[in-house]
Amino acid sequence: MSDQAAIRLSVVVPVKNEAGNIAPLVAEIATSCASLSPFEIVYVDDGSTDATPTALAELRSRHPELRVLRHRESCGQSAAVRTGVLAARGELVATLDGDGQNDPAFIPALAAALAAAGPGAGLAQGQRVGRKDGRLKMIQSRIANGVRGRILKDSTRDTGCGLKVFRRAVYLRLPYFDALHRFMPALVAREGFSVVHADVVDRPRFTGRSNYGLFDRLWVGILDLAGVWWLIRRRRRVPQVELVVPAGQVAPGGQVAPAGQVTPAGTE
Template sequence: MISPNLDIPEHPERPYLSVVVPAYNEEENVVPLAEEIIAALTTLPGGFELILVDDASTDATAHRIKQLKHPRVRAVYHRINCGQSAAVGSGFQAARGEWVATLDGDGQNDPADLPAMLEKAVHDGVDCVTGVRRKRQDNFIRRFSSRVANGFRNWITGDQVSDSGCGIRVVRRTALREIPVFNGMHRFLPTLLRGQGYTVAETTVNHRERLRGTSKYGVHNRLWRGIRDCFGIRWYLKRAVRSDRLDETRK
């Protein structure tokens, strides 16, 4: 845990951590999850902000977000449904913190993991810490399709990510400046960061059952789309100009 005695001054306009949560038709989850995040980060040195991104939900998600009056909560609303990666990208653009964290909007990621992940990133001197779900609470089909897609991703991209589908991560905000936003980006974020020359570490995290609402993903839009996207990522990695090389050129 980050020590509460750590001397990080709090600036309302420049919080230490920005937490981005994309939400689509999560009217039952968005308020309880926001309350959990606030409780988990109340004593965080340097302060935090919570950015809830409503991806043009057709239920009462936007209304629930507007009911939240906490001073650390900010909201972004999409006019049309653009997908989870676009919602995450909108949150990245709105973030003001030195570090940016992401969680899925379904409540299966545990906000209590965030302080330890941030502490690991700072202590290890890395640009990103990504979660690896411990005792994953999903049905067999979802676990199997994710395992197949994850292995295929690593084979095609040449990267080694233990759980690319895990939505809880902590990333240095400056490392996000050149990450392209496309449908599926959130699943490849660790690989994209490494492709730009940034450092990524992994840590085990808690995973919970979905208690409310319904999943937006199945075999079609998770397994097959992810496998197809791998070829695009391989193309991008071979042609990307690494940020660390640009920095060396400027010196």
């Protein structure tokens, strides 16, 4: 599985101090994604101070599809996701939280929804039902999602859901900043791609307590929200790039091009 072209899907999981959750979640991912083989699982250890590195090392002999990267110090969830995507070898990337609340059984359905929407779709976004978070966090999240939706008009009920499947090439076009993962629908649309949605069932975390998740609070993310709004306002039109084929040269499909013929860029 060293050849990038052979990998259909990369499952990126950011973790921080989730030692007790790693083994059961890796096993679930391996089972759930069997139909999408060949795939890889990319764990990014975001500066854990517990037994997370040991747990990951022990699993690698049983799961050859598992790759592990580590931040020397914690840089946050968005940074961990980006590290994983940059290292990913698949054209499609799935992400999910490392605490077990996101069920990887929904990954094939999200991948299928993205494929069915065609090459113009860049992201399949999960939207949680049956939330298992505490009441206060759910209220904060509902307010933040409501304000974000009214300002960005991203047609997404729940951008905080970690379950996503997207095209790696589309992600790499997005501007990077902390909390990027919470604004992906709006930013993917900004690049001219559509977003599809699918309900996913939330569940309690396996063990431990949350190490991420504070950035869904409105008063923490207000500057990010303003920044994303500005980015969207500044991009008025997405360029539709075409390749100009000189007269007499062979165009894609084997036909000799007449003077001035253009074809979509990247089709050669």
